[in-house]
Structures are given as C-alpha cells and as structure tokens.
Amino acid sequence: MNEDTTKSEAKREEFAGRLSDFAYEALRDQLARGAFKPGTKLPIRTVAEVHSVGSTPAREAINRLVVEGALVMAGPKTVIVPFLTLEALYEITQMRLALEGLASARGCRTVTDVTISKLLFLQDKISLSLDEKRYADALYDNKEFHFTIYRLCAMPHLLAVIENLWLRVGSSFHDLYPEFAEQRYGVHNHMMAIEALVERDADSLRAAVENDIRDGFRRLKKAALLRYPGGAIPGS
C-alpha cells in the first residue's frame, strides 16, 4: 500500500450492498486509475483496515482481482500490483485489437445521431482536459469514448471481456500520465472514428479504432521504457 490509500470509512458507511463489493470497487478504481505503483503488496489485513471492512470482504475483493488478472501472486502469501512486461502488454494489445475491432465493426450500423453527438462532446472534454493537464480526466473520458462505441454492438459478454483487458493495463499507468498523454494522444484517431460512424462505414471504424489501440501501445511502451531503461518492465 502507499500514500494514496486513505481511510475511507465515511464512504463505506453510506454504501448499500455487500462489503465485498465495496472493497472490490474501491480497489478496482484505484487500479484503473494507476494509483498503485507496480509491485505494491496488498495484504488482506491492510486492505481491510484501509477500507474499514473485515478481513473476509477484503480477502474476497483481492481474490476476485487476482482471478481477473488485475492483481497477481508474487509468492504463496503475497499479492502484488503486477509489473506488466512488454510481452504481456503486447499480448493484451493483440487481444484488444481483435475484440475491440470486432465490437466496433459490429456496432457501426446501429449508431444514432445522439451517440455521435455524445462522442463529439466527449472528444471536446478530452481536448480540454489535455489542455489543462488534467490527465486523469482525459483518460477517464477516453475510456468512455471507446466504450460508447463498443456498446453499440449490444454484446454484453464481449463488453465484459474488453473491460477486463482495460483493467489489466490500467495499473501500468502509475505515474506515466505526463509522458503518455503529452502529444494529444488519440485526437486524430478519435475524429477518424467519428467520421466513420457518420458514414456507417464499419471497415473504416475498425481501422480507426485499431489505429488508436496501436498508437496507445506505442506511447505506453515509450513512456514505460523511459522509466525502466533496462528494456522490459520486469515481473509479470
């Protein structure tokens, strides 16, 4: 655990539902935001105390994230935030290309004007966030942009798998925002995607989405190599 994990007893008290879900969502959001440095250990009792839940819900939340691949076991009794090797990042990127390409191509024909308006609105927000160097906001709306497209295909199981892939790479963004986002990443690809949607051109849409994913991979790779000059990011 690290400095970012402040006791959130207040939030927990107003949370309706299972404590396991509360702990899971709290941890997952932190991971997606890159709040943890790769390698950070997450012991049950610490997670339990930080989020003001018993050890059973804490254990359950951690286990779930391990099953989803968002956390990994570094020993028989140690769960850590994963270091993503370049190989692993590449694999996940290949899966993203295949599945997000599929989702966007499938959804293209069902697009409506309100969706296109929403995408334009989101793209404006992203640009503004980048201008003001609010990288976390930009990343959040970037995700919303993508999933607004993917939701068009109405394939919930596919969506769930894609969401899982995003979660897995999320933890790699720790402290990489500036380098990652510096060059207005994605703006051009996003506009291409919107144009493809306007024209109901599934092939163009898929191409734009794939370009965006490849672009993101290159940028993330570059930013990571800048921080871990050894070559590959160690671990897995």
Added chain:
Amino acid sequence: MNEDTTKSEAKREEFAGRLSDFAYEALRDQLARGAFKPGTKLPIRTVAEVHSVGSTPAREAINRLVVEGALVMAGPKTVIVPFLTLEALYEITQMRLALEGLASARGCRTVTDVTISKLLFLQDKISLSLDEKRYADALYDNKEFHFTIYRLCAMPHLLAVIENLWLRVGSSFHDLYPEFAEQRYGVHNHMMAIEALVERDADSLRAAVENDIRDGFRRLKKAALLRYPGGAIPGS
C-alpha cells in the same frame, strides 16, 4: 446438485494445496464435462459437504467460477449453472473466432514435426473415440488438439482467456454429446489444420480453425434447439 456429485473425500485427503483450489478444480472439471444440467443450483453448504471441505473454500471456489462466468447468479442468494442463450453462445463464438484465429495464425511459423505428430495422434484418438461412442473422451482430445495448436504462439495471457471461453460453453454440453458429436464433427477441419501447419501457411490454418469453430457452433445450436424447441435456451 445432481446424481453425478458423489462425495469425494478420498481424493480430497490426498490433495496437496489449498482446499479452495481443490474445490474449484473439482467444480470446474464437472462444468467443463457438462456434468451439471443448466439451472442446477450450487449452494455453498452443499458444495462444501459434497467435496468434504469447509464453507469458506466452497464459497471461494463458487465465487471464482462466478467471476470467470462459468456460473451465474440467478438471485441475491442463488448461484446456478448458466443457461446459455443463443445470443450468449453467439457472442462467445465471435470471441473465439477472433482470439483462436489470432492464436493459430501467430503460432503457425513455430510449429515442429513433433507437434504435427502429436496432432495426428490426437486425431486418431478422436476418431477411435467417436467410433466407440465415447463422446466425453472425444471431446477431451478435441480440446487437447485445439490447445496444442494454440500453445504454439507462446502467449500465455491469450491462452488463459481462450481457456475461459471454453469453460463457459462447456456447461452447455450437458446431455448433448450424442447429437453434438454424431456426424464425426471436426474431422475434416482438423485434417485441414494439420495440412496448413505442414505447409506453414498461417492464413490456411486460421481458416481451418475458424471453420471448425463455426461448425461447432452450428452443431451445438442444432442440438440445443432439438432439446429446447421453444427457440432460444432461456436464462443467461
């Protein structure tokens, strides 16, 4: 639970490792084999008793399978073996086409003669099993055939996701063996795949694998519709 779940205290006693893992593997193998009828309820205490473990490991095993999508929640307190709707089956098939196509195309160039021999051997076993109507054995070796190809690409994360997709459709095979396997399903596609590997032709290999997946989907659909004439298999 049903007739197939006999107390397996003996196996549990000789099992080294966490009881959660023991319970998980036991349940998962039953699911993959289609041992449960869709809709079967799996209460914690029952699973615990059947596999001779406490309720904590049983709960953990069930939760893990729910996260993996192999079991689903039918109510706030009820976990069941999922009914697979035609829509869900179609979605998973689309993902399989994308990911297993990716894996086979990537692995094609690294194939060796020993792998090809293994595939020929497996295909012989499959044919023999079908001759003798040992459908479960045929299905087992069919899986081994596919994953022998997929392992060639050396992408463990991709493999894990594919394995998960197989697990999710596994439970739909309950009592469908005869209809599903009757027409020597897959023989031709498998031979095409082997020939493509011999020629190191990635495109042909991908095509053969995709054909096999589509064929399986059609057969499963036909067999399921035969049993649930209403149209779609209800639930999710």
Added chain:
DNA sequence: CGTTGATATTTGTTACAACAAAAATCACAA
C-alpha cells in the same frame, strides 16, 4: 561488506457461529 541461519513477525487459510435476508413451503381463499 555480504552471506547465512535462526528467530520473530506477518500473513493466508480454514472452520465456525451469529445474523439478516431470501427462498421455499404451505395453508387458505377466490
């Protein structure tokens, strides 16, 4: 200064019990 080995601490695992909520049962009425 680095290694090794023993000791102390931390940590995951599991069983269990109490509680609240959901699901099943059953009787009764339409």
Added chain:
DNA sequence: TTGTGATTTTTGTTGTAACAAATATCAACG
C-alpha cells in the same frame, strides 16, 4: 385449480480466532 400471504427453512454474508506457513528481521560469521 390458481393466486396470495404468512411462516418456516434455507442460504449468503461477515467477523473472529487458531493454526501453519511464509516472510522479514537481525545477529553472527566468513
């Protein structure tokens, strides 16, 4: 027979404690 409502049973959730195993600590030694 069917729907409905109350009652009984089942079931998931959570906290806790005991245990064993792994990890961290630290001192002695090369």
